[in-house]
Amino acid sequence: MPTPTWNRLPAAKRDAVLAAAEAEFGERGFSGASLNTICRKAEISKGSLFQYFTDKADMYAHLAELASIRIRSAMETEVARLPVRTDFFGALDELIGAWVGYFYDHPRDRALTAATNLEHDAPARAAVRATVNRHYLEVLTPLVDLAHDSGQLRPDTDRDALIALLLLLLPHLALAPHVQGLDPVLGLEEGERKTAIDQGRRMLRLVVAPLRQEQSPSTD
Amino acid sequence: MPTPTWNRLPAAKRDAVLAAAEAEFGERGFSGASLNTICRKAEISKGSLFQYFTDKADMYAHLAELASIRIRSAMETEVARLPVRTDFFGALDELIGAWVGYFYDHPRDRALTAATNLEHDAPARAAVRATVNRHYLEVLTPLVDLAHDSGQLRPDTDRDALIALLLLLLPHLALAPHVQGLDPVLGLEEGERKTAIDQGRRMLRLVVAPLRQEQSPSTD
Amino acid sequence: MPTPTWNRLPAAKRDAVLAAAEAEFGERGFSGASLNTICRKAEISKGSLFQYFTDKADMYAHLAELASIRIRSAMETEVARLPVRTDFFGALDELIGAWVGYFYDHPRDRALTAATNLEHDAPARAAVRATVNRHYLEVLTPLVDLAHDSGQLRPDTDRDALIALLLLLLPHLALAPHVQGLDPVLGLEEGERKTAIDQGRRMLRLVVAPLRQEQSPSTD
Amino acid sequence: MPTPTWNRLPAAKRDAVLAAAEAEFGERGFSGASLNTICRKAEISKGSLFQYFTDKADMYAHLAELASIRIRSAMETEVARLPVRTDFFGALDELIGAWVGYFYDHPRDRALTAATNLEHDAPARAAVRATVNRHYLEVLTPLVDLAHDSGQLRPDTDRDALIALLLLLLPHLALAPHVQGLDPVLGLEEGERKTAIDQGRRMLRLVVAPLRQEQSPSTD
DNA sequence: TATGAATGAGAATTCATTCAT
DNA sequence: TATGAATGAATTCTCATTCAT
Numbered sequence: 001m002p003t004p005t006w007n008r009l010p011a012a013k014r015d016a017v018l019a020a021a022e023a024e025f026g027e028r029g030f031s032g033a034s035l036n037t038i039c040r041k042a043e044i045s046k047g048s049l050f051q052y053f054t055d056k057a058d059m060y061a062h063l064a065e066l067a068s069i070r071i072r073s074a075m076e077t078e079v080a081r082l083p084v085r086t087d088f089f090g091a092l093d094e095l096i097g098a099w100v101g102y103f104y105d106h107p108r109d110r111a112l113t114a115a116t117n118l119e120h121d122a123p124a125r126a127a128v129r130a131t132v133n134r135h136y137l138e139v140l141t142p143l144v145d146l147a148h149d150s151g152q153l154r155p156d157t158d159r160d161a162l163i164a165l166l167l168l169l170l171p172h173l174a175l176a177p178h179v180q181g182l183d184p185v186l187g188l189e190e191g192e193r194k195t196a197i198d199q200g201r202r203m204l205r206l207v208v209a210p211l212r213q214e215q216s217p218s219t220d
Numbered sequence: 221m222p223t224p225t226w227n228r229l230p231a232a233k234r235d236a237v238l239a240a241a242e243a244e245f246g247e248r249g250f251s252g253a254s255l256n257t258i259c260r261k262a263e264i265s266k267g268s269l270f271q272y273f274t275d276k277a278d279m280y281a282h283l284a285e286l287a288s289i290r291i292r293s294a295m296e297t298e299v300a301r302l303p304v305r306t307d308f309f310g311a312l313d314e315l316i317g318a319w320v321g322y323f324y325d326h327p328r329d330r331a332l333t334a335a336t337n338l339e340h341d342a343p344a345r346a347a348v349r350a351t352v353n354r355h356y357l358e359v360l361t362p363l364v365d366l367a368h369d370s371g372q373l374r375p376d377t378d379r380d381a382l383i384a385l386l387l388l389l390l391p392h393l394a395l396a397p398h399v400q401g402l403d404p405v406l407g408l409e410e411g412e413r414k415t416a417i418d419q420g421r422r423m424l425r426l427v428v429a430p431l432r433q434e435q436s437p438s439t440d
Numbered sequence: 441m442p443t444p445t446w447n448r449l450p451a452a453k454r455d456a457v458l459a460a461a462e463a464e465f466g467e468r469g470f471s472g473a474s475l476n477t478i479c480r481k482a483e484i485s486k487g488s489l490f491q492y493f494t495d496k497a498d499m500y501a502h503l504a505e506l507a508s509i510r511i512r513s514a515m516e517t518e519v520a521r522l523p524v525r526t527d528f529f530g531a532l533d534e535l536i537g538a539w540v541g542y543f544y545d546h547p548r549d550r551a552l553t554a555a556t557n558l559e560h561d562a563p564a565r566a567a568v569r570a571t572v573n574r575h576y577l578e579v580l581t582p583l584v585d586l587a588h589d590s591g592q593l594r595p596d597t598d599r600d601a602l603i604a605l606l607l608l609l610l611p612h613l614a615l616a617p618h619v620q621g622l623d624p625v626l627g628l629e630e631g632e633r634k635t636a637i638d639q640g641r642r643m644l645r646l647v648v649a650p651l652r653q654e655q656s657p658s659t660d
Numbered sequence: 661m662p663t664p665t666w667n668r669l670p671a672a673k674r675d676a677v678l679a680a681a682e683a684e685f686g687e688r689g690f691s692g693a694s695l696n697t698i699c700r701k702a703e704i705s706k707g708s709l710f711q712y713f714t715d716k717a718d719m720y721a722h723l724a725e726l727a728s729i730r731i732r733s734a735m736e737t738e739v740a741r742l743p744v745r746t747d748f749f750g751a752l753d754e755l756i757g758a759w760v761g762y763f764y765d766h767p768r769d770r771a772l773t774a775a776t777n778l779e780h781d782a783p784a785r786a787a788v789r790a791t792v793n794r795h796y797l798e799v800l801t802p803l804v805d806l807a808h809d810s811g812q813l814r815p816d817t818d819r820d821a822l823i824a825l826l827l828l829l830l831p832h833l834a835l836a837p838h839v840q841g842l843d844p845v846l847g848l849e850e851g852e853r854k855t856a857i858d859q860g861r862r863m864l865r866l867v868v869a870p871l872r873q874e875q876s877p878s879t880d
Numbered sequence: 881t882a883t884g885a886a887t888g889a890g891a892a893t894t895c896a897t898t899c900a901t
Numbered sequence: 902t903a904t905g906a907a908t909g910a911a912t913t914c915t916c917a918t919t920c921a922t
Binding site: 468469471472554555558559560561562565566568569570573574577597598600601602603604605607608609612619620621622623624625626639642643645646647649650651 | 774775779786824827839841867
């Protein structure tokens with residue numbers, strides 16, 4: 001957590017630091033990022049950085065939290081707009097498009113997501129993923145439950161496995177179009193926004209389409 | 221690629237270098253690994269390392285290639301043993317167990333797989349993943365084709381999406397029991413071998429079970 | 441010397457600062473101590489510290505003075521209790537036990553004494569030792585004089601050398617049981633309170649026992 | 661212990677590093693010394709320093725060992741010259757003069773001795789003192805034993821206490837003339853070589869003179 | 881073919897002190 | 902009188918790579 005000093009800072013300076021830090025962590029990952037570089041870009045002294053955050057990990061965790069919140073709130077807005085309750089599978093299909101699109105439009109959040117997902121150092125990874133995973137789960141779990149409760153999901157669906165799979169699939173779809181080496185099959189790396197969205201839908205559909213509960217023809 | 225000098229080396233020395241390098245890259249990842257440490261462990265001079273490999277990345281790529289071959293050959297042995305042609309889905313179920321088990325038993329290959337999957341540095345990641353992905357594809361593609369050709373797979377299956385998904389799922393299942401932060405849902409991180417195998421099967425089944433083509437009752 | 445501001449401070453705040461500073465200087469020595477840490481522990485701002493003391497050395501000197509006074513007053517109480525006038529050597533034997541015991545029971549004063557005795561920085565050392573030595577001398581000199589004047593000390597005793605030696609021996613005996621590396625012979629470092637007292641007496645006796653003036657058989 | 665690299669170094673470079681390091685450690689103590697400064701003075705790069713010694717403590721320990729050997733060998737030369745066997749007390753009197761004189765003439769060794777004796781950091785102190793104390797004991801113990809065995813020492817002398825006391829007194833006498841704050845009584849700090857030697861003798865005599873065994877008039 | 885010394889930039893973090901508010 | 906943000910030089914130590922021998 002940032003220090004009180006950080007919270008009292010003029011917004012302009014805070015933004016400068018955030019921008020510099022996001023750029024650096026996004027570009028080089030947590031372990032590879034240089035605090036020196038961040039200071040230089042943000043035009044603050046090395047000493048000041050440590051008045052704002054207790055250490056490198058603290059700063060990174062704060063950025064990850066902010067990014068998670070931005071992403072989550074964008075997705076929740078989307079969810080609110082979609083007919084989840086009446087057409088879960090159609091909504092999901094649109095949602096995944098919005099998801100992939102979001103990361104096309106927000107390179108900052110995409111880079112931080114990459115940094116979070118590609119951290120090799122164990123303690124750093126565990127700490128940061130914990131935060132991010134929490135946000136994912138808090139959105140996905142009620143969504144899947146809703147699908148189940150509204151009778152759209154086959155009742156025998158392994159919901160935990162489904163959530164685990166989505167938790168794996170979502171960051172992958174967010175990153176694969178931008179991060180070389182992740183997808184050698186579907187051509188996600190080509191860079192076309194529309195292609196990426198389509199291919200993302202293909203993967204998602206493969207997983208979720210079979211889980212749709214066929215509606216018995218109602219007699220009323 | 222290793223230099224000719226490397227290939228002319230006595231096997232004992234080559235093995236010493238490989239063992240040291242695998243340990244180091246496995247433990248710290250590509251960027252974090254120290255050539256100093258590798259030299260010390262392998263008991264060779266720093267100069268020699270650069271006579272065997274052109275640079276750090278070259279050495280790492282070679283290790284990844286070797287590991288891929290080991291893993292692939294273990295899996296191909298397994299595949300040969302299993303009734304893929306007559307019971308694709310049963311075979312796959314067993315295969316995934318063997319897969320997860322393999323990484324329980326081969327910490328060296330597991331650590332290198334982690335390093336490969338968690339590398340943030342773009343050129344290093346692209347180079348290594350290309351190699352590794354090629355091996356995956358060369359095994360998975362014929363397997364899926366066989367299932368299709370033998371009529372066990374629903375004909376409308378999106379085979380590319382399936383392969384892309386397996387390519388994502390397999391490393392995940394290999395690592396999640398050993399790498400903290402990857403799976404917050406199914407409890408793969410607990411460390412129990414049997415649990416990990418079971419949970420791996422759950423995730424795989426969720427994806428592939430619905431793809432099974434119901435056999436029309438044959439008349440012979 | 442503390443500023444007037446310091447003296448006007450509410451006792452509670454002063455005590456908090458003193459406690460924090462003693463802990464820090466005791467643990468890390470003068471040079472190693474961090475004013476940051478002291479502020480944090482005392483819950484005062486960094487600016488305030490420099491309103492109370494002109495600088496780090498000033499604060500340290502003040503602490504040393506306070507500790508000297510505490511130690512001195514404890515010893516003077518002891519001296520008053522002992523039959524110095526009639527049995528100087530017996531009294532001294534008891535006194536050294538009390539001395540060693542005092543530092544067993546007062547870790548705070550012990551740590552500050554260690555900091556004082558192990559300071560390498562010349563100006564800091566000179567300033568602090570001057571204060572501390574003054575207190576030692578003001579107690580020891582009259583004591584030795586009394587022994588001499590009451591005819592218990594051999595008249596040819598080199599009193600200055602004796603005082604110089606005591607001035608060396610006393611801090612040593614206070615610290616050796618707690619500070620590793622000071623005594624490799626008598627096993628003072630073992631940590632047993634009783635042992636330390638006994639060994640302290642051995643060293644002292646070796647020095648002072650031969651100085652006892654044999655009483656000429658009185659004729660009354 | 662220095663690395664093999666260090667031992668293979670051209671003598672000139674080794675000497676430059678040693679000189680720079682001795683000056684810095686002598687002047688600022690172990691904790692206060694700056695490796696940067698040492699590099700600069702020795703005109704070697706920062707990286708090189710760590711090819712010679714594993715870390716700061718390693719370098720310091722090496723210097724302390726060298727100084728101990730120099731000091732010890734000077735003293736052993738002196739001891740060999742003196743009639744220890746026939747006139748222990750006279751020899752000791754001369755020896756202490758040589759001792760105090762040595763540190764007058766060897767500022768380098770004196771400064772390192774100060775650094776060793778005034779180190780507050782516990783592990784550093786313990787490590788360095790261990791080396792130095794060993795040398796002291798290996799010289800002093802046989803000396804005292806010889807005095808005892810040749811019947812010059814009172815048989816009831818507490819020899820361990822004596823050695824412990826000498827171990828305390830010797831560094832003190834070496835340093836007190838040069839280090840402010842150690843001796844406020846005898847005026848050792850004044851700086852006169854002859855005075856220092858005389859005062860050193862006073863302190864030593866006070867301790868050892870009474871231990872002389874009066875020779876029974878032999879009848880041969 | 882092997883060696884291993886040399887490098888200098890770079891890492892994260894701490895420090896005592898100042899001064900405008 | 903109190904505050905606390907700002908500083909920039911300082912710390913020890915690591916790094917991949919080069920090249921003369």
